[in-house]
Amino acid sequence: MALSRSPGGLAVALAFACVGALAIVGAAPAVAKPAPTRCDATVGSLDAARSRVQSSAPGKVVCLKAGTYGKLSLRGAGKGAPVILRPATAGKATIDGAELSGSGVTLESFQISDEVEIEEGASRISIVHDHIYGGYFGIDACNSDTAPCSDVAIVGNKLTGPYGEDAIRANRYHDANGDGVGLLIEGNEITGVDENGNHSDCLQTVWTGDHLVFRKNYLHDNHCQGFFVKDQNDLCGGGNSGVCGPVEGIRLEDNLFLRNDAPCANTDCGPSLTVHIFGPTKGIRIKQNTIWTPRDDLPMALREGPFGAVTIERNVIYRGWTDWRGGFPNWTEREDVVCKWEGYPRLSPSSKRTCNPGFRNPKTDDYRLKKGVAGIDWSPAEVRYGPR
Numbered sequence: 001m002a003l004s005r006s007p008g009g010l011a012v013a014l015a016f017a018c019v020g021a022l023a024i025v026g027a028a029p030a031v032a033k034p035a036p037t038r039c040d041a042t043v044g045s046l047d048a049a050r051s052r053v054q055s056s057a058p059g060k061v062v063c064l065k066a067g068t069y070g071k072l073s074l075r076g077a078g079k080g081a082p083v084i085l086r087p088a089t090a091g092k093a094t095i096d097g098a099e100l101s102g103s104g105v106t107l108e109s110f111q112i113s114d115e116v117e118i119e120e121g122a123s124r125i126s127i128v129h130d131h132i133y134g135g136y137f138g139i140d141a142c143n144s145d146t147a148p149c150s151d152v153a154i155v156g157n158k159l160t161g162p163y164g165e166d167a168i169r170a171n172r173y174h175d176a177n178g179d180g181v182g183l184l185i186e187g188n189e190i191t192g193v194d195e196n197g198n199h200s201d202c203l204q205t206v207w208t209g210d211h212l213v214f215r216k217n218y219l220h221d222n223h224c225q226g227f228f229v230k231d232q233n234d235l236c237g238g239g240n241s242g243v244c245g246p247v248e249g250i251r252l253e254d255n256l257f258l259r260n261d262a263p264c265a266n267t268d269c270g271p272s273l274t275v276h277i278f279g280p281t282k283g284i285r286i287k288q289n290t291i292w293t294p295r296d297d298l299p300m301a302l303r304e305g306p307f308g309a310v311t312i313e314r315n316v317i318y319r320g321w322t323d324w325r326g327g328f329p330n331w332t333e334r335e336d337v338v339c340k341w342e343g344y345p346r347l348s349p350s351s352k353r354t355c356n357p358g359f360r361n362p363k364t365d366d367y368r369l370k371k372g373v374a375g376i377d378w379s380p381a382e383v384r385y386g387p388r
Contacts (some may be wrong), residue, residue: 039063042088046072046095048145049085056083066092071114076105076272082109082124090129090385096134100125109387118152120144124200126153131386136164141183142172145235145243150176151302152185158386160190162265166201167224172243173209180249182211188219189385193224195269200224206231210248218380220258220365223265223272224319227252230278246280246308253287256367256376260293271297279324281304286332290316290367296340313337316357316367316375320344337374349352 039052040060041048046069058080064087082104090109097114108127115135120142132138138159142149159167164264167190173183190202202224219226236244246285260274291300299321308381309330322343333350339355358370366379
């Protein structure tokens with residue numbers, strides 16, 4: 001996706017319940033929580049897994065025997081609690097990617113060596129505590145200009161690059177059940193994503209959607225746009241009803257973004273902004289994140305509004321930067337800790353400027369503050385990523 005360059009030279013180039021340790025607030029597509037050893041049926045092939053999942057009652061757990069398998073094609077057909085497909089022993093089955101469609105299915109605790117695709121029109125699909133380490137995309141969710149996916153959850157996974165492009169691409173998403181979450185991306189570790197000339201991002205979402213929640217994720221040692229929203233109006237005027245217009249309800253909460261300056265896989269790729277949100281949007285809430293790579297060209301940026309209501313509170317941010325000059329008429333900012341702040345409305349009296357916030361133990365990536373309420377309230381050592 002082509003990116004502009006700013007005048008300053010910036011390259012603008014569960015199941016949820018499975019997460020256990022994660023605080024789920026306003027949780028969306030509910031997925032049954034199996035006991036770690038529970039299997040309602042155990043199968044030894046992908047064909048048998050496909051058949052059993054489609055014929056199982058809501059909430060059942062289908063287990064796949066240990067081994068290495070090809071690409072999985074799975075269609076959920078149920079209402080009620082999704083059917084779960086998992087290895088008989090967590091992490092002991094490897095699949096060569098997956099295509100997930102239909103409604104009401106969870107893919108959990110696999111080793112996955114190629115791309116996971118969530119097909120257009122799918123609903124209540126969850127990818128939970130998997131390790132995904134290959135593919136052009138790690139997860140490609142709803143790459144469609146026709147039908148969105150709805151009530152999708154990507155929770156507790158370990159995504160290890162490099163990928164051909166993005167770790168997670170999520171183009172169209174929708175909150176169909178009205179609980180305030182159309183796409184939940186929570187508690188994932190994303191690392192090793194390096195720009196290679198294809199605009200390799202950690203999360204990229206284009207076109208339009210509603211109720212995107214990106215929460216408690218751990219992004220480190222990448223060269224990526226960590227959280228990237230753009231191109232809402234690219235398909236306007238082409239007869240693609242519902243594919244253009246503002247993204248509604250963006251929530252960026254309690255995430256840790258570290259060391260987004262890893263060596264680039266392309267010798268002339270330029271910097272990648274750590275948080276990069278283009279308008280138009282309706283409602284952005286950026287709360288209690290720690291966004292800390294001490295370089296000026298990797299800021300938290302809002303560009304090309306309008307943005308609607310914007311709330312920024314209790315974050316620790318190395319640099320906040322914007323070149324949007326259209327104003328922020330519905331702006332709330334409070335209790336942030338910021339090293340550099342450029343282009344936005346003036347920081348509130350409750351916020352603090354410092355380039356030495358006082359982190360607990362950066363050597364172990366414990367970036368909680370020693371004092372104060374801003375930034376993340378957890379340490380990566382407390383969280384389990386991937387199969388469990």
